[in-house]
Amino acid sequence: MxxxxxxxxxxxxxxxxxxxxxxxxxxxxxxxxxxxxxxxxxxxxxxxxxxxxxxxxxxxxxxxxxxxxxxxxxxxxxxxxxxxxxxxxxxxxxxxxxxxxxxxxxxxxSAVLDQNFKDAIAGYNTSEDLKKAIDDLQKELKCCGANSSDDWVNFNASRNSVPDSCCKNETRNCGIGAIHDGNKIYINGCQSTVEKLxxxxxxxxxxxxxxxxxxxxxxxxxxxxxxxxxxxxxxxx
Missing domain, CATH: 1.20.120 (Four Helix Bundle (Hemerythrin (Met), subunit A))
Structure with missing residues (x-):
């Protein structure tokens, strides 16, 4: 019915x-x-x-x-x-x-992002997956490190270099000795941008x-x- x-x-x-x-x-x-x-x-x-x-x-x-x-x-x-x-x-x-x-x-x-960025940066030179993820992130968001380029101080023995993905115009070894060179690399970190996203x-x-x-x-x-x-x-x- x-x-x-x-x-x-x-x-x-x-x-x-x-x-x-x-x-x-x-x-x-x-x-x-x-x-x-x-x-x-x-x-x-x-x-x-x-x-x-x-x-x-x-x-x-x-x-x-x-x-x-x-x-x-x-x-x-x-x-x-x-x-x-x-x-x-x-x-x-x-x-x-x-x-x-x-x-x-x-x-x-914020705390979760901070810890994950620290772990990712620490494992950059030992994990290809982390290396690719961080490089893609830095190039996409035009940033360097978590809070600033200073986060890459332990990137190599010179303590003044960053990955090439931090460079404004990326070329091979462009990050060598450029950790504080704002004309050559992005100084601002990625964490705040990621958090906003x-x-x-x-x-x-x-x-x-x-x-x-x-x-x-x-x-x-x-x-x-x-x-x-x-x-x-x-x-x-």
Whole structure:
């Protein structure tokens, strides 16, 4: 028995909100890819790809759950709509947990970056992966070292040289003896730039999460109303 009256309006509203929710899932996938590309430049930081991968996974889950909600609303399927509401509730709980962890981590970001940069610089001459990551980072962000070029004081025995990736015009051995030569190399460190990049990415994630959370709560309310209407229809039959 098809729902009528106000319940029918709720049915179409639920379909509409699920379509918006489906678009949000798609947007999260795109955002995750963009964040992944942005974080690729900070690969020197351990686990820097984690947030991007998490966003993509959440986007995929939302994408399919929204599809389930759309199908349930169109077919007036009690089981599908109920399952949709349950999954949506679980996602909101997970999002709250992640938001708490993110807020706690935000205060420790500077210390984490500082330690990871120290480890990366210390391992520059012994690890090809770290060397490539730091060189790519310094060239991309036009910076040198963590806080300044002085961080490379132990780069070699002369204690006055930096990697060639610090040079404004990179050529072979251009960093030799140039640790304080502002005309030849970038003096400013990379850490503050990376921190700003990560904070900006986290801000966009937070804004996106708030928008999606509003849609999720609306979807849950509409799903509960439609589920009740469908059940009432079955009882009448």
């Amino acid at each position: 098809a729902v009528e009256g106000g319940a029918k309006c709720v049915k179409y509203l639920l379909f509409f909100f699920n379509f918006i929710f489906w678009l949000c899932g798609l947007a999260l996938i795109v955002l995750g890819i963009l964040v992944y590309i942005a974080f690729r430049n900070t690969a020197v930081i351990k686990g820097s790809f984690g947030p991007a991968i998490f966003i993509i996974v959440v986007g995929v889950i939302i994408f399919f759950i929204a599809f389930l909600g759309c199908c349930g609303a169109c077919n007036e399927n009690h089981c599908m709509v109920t399952t949709f509401a349950v999954f949506l509730s679980l996602i909101i709980i997970c999002e709250i947990a992640v938001a708490i962890v993110g807020y706690v981590f935000r205060g420790k970001l 990560l904070n900006r990415s986290m801000l966009w994630i937070a804004v996106g999460a708030l928008v999606i959370a509003f849609i999720q709560i609306t979807g849950i309310v509409l799903a509960c109303i439609l589920t009740r209407a469908i059940r009432s229809g079955y009882e009448v039959m």
